[in-house]
Amino acid sequence: MASKTAFLTEYFEDAYRDAAKKRREVVDRGVLLIAHLIRADLPTATAITVNGSVMTTVRHGDEILWKFNDPATSGKLLPGTRDHIRDTLLDVYAFYPLRKLLAAADWQPVRDLLGSFLVPLPADPDDDQAPTGLDGHPADCVHCDDRTGRPHAACTHREPCGTCAREGMQPVS
Structure with a gap:
């Protein structure tokens, strides 16, 4: 039992x-x-x-x-x-x-x-397949709008897109 x-x-x-x-x-x-x-x-x-x-x-x-x-x-x-x-x-x-x-x-x-x-x-799990804008950045990339190498204060990206990384952008900490 x-x-x-x-x-x-x-x-x-x-x-x-x-x-x-x-x-x-x-x-x-x-x-x-x-x-x-x-x-x-x-x-x-x-x-x-x-x-x-x-x-x-x-x-x-x-x-x-x-x-x-x-x-x-x-x-x-x-x-x-x-x-x-x-x-x-x-x-x-x-x-x-x-x-x-x-x-x-x-x-x-x-x-x-x-x-x-x-x-x-x-x-989005398909983000790596997102359409790119004119300069090769993802169309919705807000991490690098000013192209200064500094993330915007409101940015929530943890890592820059591939193009941003090649341009020397740093991840948001």
């Missing part, structure tokens, strides 16, 4: 660990999808803030590119895109409903906005 109990306990714990990994995978893939959707309209986006299933801002560093219910920025994301993002956030919350779990997934609680998180957007 004891050996069967031990086996079934282990069997249950294996399933529990697998489910936890899959929940985290749902969050990570959901954020990757959201990043892709946003960058179709706002290619320099680096983070979003969310409150529940509501995306409240899209950011590039400290700059707000889009804000919920802001007439000045509302046209920057199409309504269908916003709906797709809301639906994806609802799905993420269905799998990862607890604040401490979201914080463990690199979602940073926003101190002055109860229930809100700052969510860093992952890099």
Whole structure:
């Protein structure tokens, strides 16, 4: 009896660990999808803030590119895109409903906005295949706009693109 109990306990714990990994995978893939959707309209986006299933801002560093219910920025994301993002956030919350779990997934609680998180957007896994601009830099390269060899204050690149590296740009520290 004891050996069967031990086996079934282990069997249950294996399933529990697998489910936890899959929940985290749902969050990570959901954020990757959201990043892709946003960058179709706002290619320099680096983070979003969310409150529940509501995306409240899209950011590039400290700059707000889009804000919920802001007439000045509302046209920057199409309504269908916003709906797709809301639906994806609802799905993420269905799998990862607890604040401490979201914080463990690199979602940073926003101190002055109860229930809100700052969510860093992952890099596009196909970035190395991105179209290049006229000077050989990736079309969305903001690391090297002034070509001074110094990264911009709002830049979040951890490493310069290949062209920037050849030009002596240094990674952001």
